[in-house]
Amino acid sequence: MERFYLITSNVAQLERLVPQGVRLVQLRLKDVPPAETRRQIARARDICAVHGAQLVVNDYWQEALDLRCSFVHLGQEDMDTADLPALRRAGIRFGLSTHDEAELDRALGQDPAYVALGPVYPTKLKKMKWAPQGLERVTRWKAHAGDVPIVAIGGLTPERAPGVLAAGADSLAVVTDIQQAPDPEARVRAWLRVCAP
Numbered sequence: 001m002e003r004f005y006l007i008t009s010n011v012a013q014l015e016r017l018v019p020q021g022v023r024l025v026q027l028r029l030k031d032v033p034p035a036e037t038r039r040q041i042a043r044a045r046d047i048c049a050v051h052g053a054q055l056v057v058n059d060y061w062q063e064a065l066d067l068r069c070s071f072v073h074l075g076q077e078d079m080d081t082a083d084l085p086a087l088r089r090a091g092i093r094f095g096l097s098t099h100d101e102a103e104l105d106r107a108l109g110q111d112p113a114y115v116a117l118g119p120v121y122p123t124k125l126k127k128m129k130w131a132p133q134g135l136e137r138v139t140r141w142k143a144h145a146g147d148v149p150i151v152a153i154g155g156l157t158p159e160r161a162p163g164v165l166a167a168g169a170d171s172l173a174v175v176t177d178i179q180q181a182p183d184p185e186a187r188v189r190a191w192l193r194v195c196a197p
Helices: 011-020 034-051 061-066 076-081 084-089 101-108 134-145 161-166 184-194
Strands: 004-008 024-027 054-058 071-074 093-098 114-117 150-153 171-174
Touching (some): 004 011, 004 184, 011 024, 011 034, 011 184, 034 054, 034 061, 054 061, 061 071, 061 084, 076 093, 076 101, 101 114, 101 134, 114 134, 134 150, 134 161, 161 171
Parallel strands (some): 004 024, 024 054, 054 071, 071 093, 093 114, 114 150
16 A cells, blocks of 8 residues: 555546646545535546546545445445445545544455554644544554554654654555645655655
């Protein structure tokens, strides 16, 4: 799994940043009308195909099915409503969010492509009902998950990246550090250097 996992909030940002060398990117749309949602997902799918990047569609599993995308990310609530058998039949892989042991066990029971753990550090992106998880939990999650990749998310910076990888994370999902950067393209390149094998 790619060590740098970019999360973008719109297709325009994805279109600017993927050409910097991003190989794994999630399109996380919020409060977008249905027609615009489909347009952005289809555009993101095509951009990623051109640049050899893997697109992950956040939440919108039905649109991912309809638009022949190959990867979705689902939160715990989405697992209650998503048609996981239909995704499997279509060959669509999925990653699942987890925040505690019960959620991790539930996610691992679904044979996910990865499980995400967060927030590792305090995050500015959204109000979280979970306290920062810390590096020890990353290590515990990895031991428990075995071969299933662990994606760390929440409060990550290039300076923190080596420690999170050393704790056992397979991939680092980055949102705010890129979105709030004065030069997002340069920041993506910095992340790619930090995450290079």
